[in-house]
Amino acid sequence: MPYSDLRSFLTVLEGKGWLKRITKKVNKDWEIAAVARVVFQDIPEKDRPALLFENVEGFDIPVVVGVLGGSRSIYCQVMETTPLLLMQKWKAAISKPIPPVVVELGLCQENILLGEKADLLKFPVPIWTAGQDPGPYITSPYVITKDPHTNARNVGTYRAQIKGARKLAMWVNFLQGGRLNIEAWWALRQDAPVAIVIGCDPTVGVASVSKPPQGLDELAVAGGLRGEALPVVRCRTVDLEVPASAEIVIEGLIRVDHLEQEGPFGEYSGYMGPVAMSYVVDVTCITHRNKPVFQAFLSQMPPSESSLIRGLGWEGALWKHLVEDLRMPIKDIHLLESTGSAGILVISMEKKHDTQPREAILASWACQPYLGKYSVVVDEDIDIRDLNQVAWALAWRSQPGKDLFVMDNMQAIQLDPSQAPAEVSQMDPARRHSAKVGIDATKKHNFPPVALPPQQHLEFVRAHWHEYGF
Numbered sequence: 001m002p003y004s005d006l007r008s009f010l011t012v013l014e015g016k017g018w019l020k021r022i023t024k025k026v027n028k029d030w031e032i033a034a035v036a037r038v039v040f041q042d043i044p045e046k047d048r049p050a051l052l053f054e055n056v057e058g059f060d061i062p063v064v065v066g067v068l069g070g071s072r073s074i075y076c077q078v079m080e081t082t083p084l085l086l087m088q089k090w091k092a093a094i095s096k097p098i099p100p101v102v103v104e105l106g107l108c109q110e111n112i113l114l115g116e117k118a119d120l121l122k123f124p125v126p127i128w129t130a131g132q133d134p135g136p137y138i139t140s141p142y143v144i145t146k147d148p149h150t151n152a153r154n155v156g157t158y159r160a161q162i163k164g165a166r167k168l169a170m171w172v173n174f175l176q177g178g179r180l181n182i183e184a185w186w187a188l189r190q191d192a193p194v195a196i197v198i199g200c201d202p203t204v205g206v207a208s209v210s211k212p213p214q215g216l217d218e219l220a221v222a223g224g225l226r227g228e229a230l231p232v233v234r235c236r237t238v239d240l241e242v243p244a245s246a247e248i249v250i251e252g253l254i255r256v257d258h259l260e261q262e263g264p265f266g267e268y269s270g271y272m273g274p275v276a277m278s279y280v281v282d283v284t285c286i287t288h289r290n291k292p293v294f295q296a297f298l299s300q301m302p303p304s305e306s307s308l309i310r311g312l313g314w315e316g317a318l319w320k321h322l323v324e325d326l327r328m329p330i331k332d333i334h335l336l337e338s339t340g341s342a343g344i345l346v347i348s349m350e351k352k353h354d355t356q357p358r359e360a361i362l363a364s365w366a367c368q369p370y371l372g373k374y375s376v377v378v379d380e381d382i383d384i385r386d387l388n389q390v391a392w393a394l395a396w397r398s399q400p401g402k403d404l405f406v407m408d409n410m411q412a413i414q415l416d417p418s419q420a421p422a423e424v425s426q427m428d429p430a431r432r433h434s435a436k437v438g439i440d441a442t443k444k445h446n447f448p449p450v451a452l453p454p455q456q457h458l459e460f461v462r463a464h465w466h467e468y469g470f
């Protein structure tokens, strides 16, 4: 059964014991981030709950964090699947998207705030890296734009700094689908219409931060994930549609030919991301449900919600490309969360010929150009979710002189602090290109047997475990 909105999903999480209500009064400008950080740092991933801050000082709107990516179990609940079937679920949704259906009325328009009444400052937007971020940031926007010529829709998540009651600055990376739409409006010398959704059916969120092939509507991917078309309503002041049961929708225009300083912002690399010259959104209208819930993602140092949800979504998109499009014998794909789910990519495969590991690495770089500054392929017997096994394979199944290759002039991870000094802007060309390293850590010849006792001896010991005094 698909979720109808954010609230029904919160009810499911609470039923499973995966939602923690925090009734203590909290300050949105430091305390929400600090509590979320301690939860992510101190509670093991499998036990981490989503957080519902019910009492935000100065506001009567609650804030939720970790609702898509508190843990892998929570993410799988969004996807209504299990960890083992996660990649197949992504593959199916991208292969068989279901376009949204337009309905006349939507709960998201229970309240319509126009003109002076459309005030961003009425919402409890947190400050995340107190003392370093320049102000409050919306971290979980689902930003909807359309191509002016084809009407093709894009949904993506881009950090948005509150710059005033009706003004936002939004950083959209160079290769993002959303950027292409905005630039297409600018080429016509027009402001780009935008709708920014905060909180709705969680499948829209995971689709917004994932990378389906360019041109594929993420709302249709969300439909594929939920197995049913997502109901959408028309916005009030821009020609766009938004999920009908969204909590909050900010409608606006991205000012043509205008960029403003935005950032720095505490990023998923674990460092402060540099200052950027970013798009400016002039808010034309805010609509919201009665008693809205404000959703936010925790970013910054891994582990974080940002790293978890980007990683699992991008792994799904890579899986679809390598397995379905290219029919490669892939067993698993893993973007290490400690690298912001971007820096190190590990693939396991049952290679059919000697050059196939290299081909898998090249295909991954072509599919997701930012990812895998270091990309490693190992044999199918290696559990790539276990770093010890990956390191073991790397140490003993690869020869640096033959199995390591460097490709120059590839897409950089622009937030990679080793690209350029901190003071170099996000827009600087120095941040755009980087070398990438591929390592084939699969066996290339006959290896000696592994040095372990016979399997039956180990099984005997396990069956008589208590007799050994354990």
Ligand SMILES: Cc1cc2nc3c(=O)[nH]c(=O)nc-3n(C[C@H](O)[C@H](O)[C@H](O)COP(=O)(O)O)c2cc1C
Binding pocket: 139, 140, 154, 155, 156, 157, 158, 159, 160, 171, 172, 173, 174, 175, 176, 177, 178, 179, 208, 209, 210, 211, 297, 298, 299, 305, 306, 307, 309, 310
């Ligand atoms: C919490 C979070 C924050 C993000 N912030 C940004 C951002 O500020 N700018 C950006 O370009 N991408 C950001 N991303 C990554 C994009 O959402 C992601 O690459 C998405 O696939 C882009 O969609 P698009 O290619 O359809 O535009 C963020 C992702 C997450 C999970």
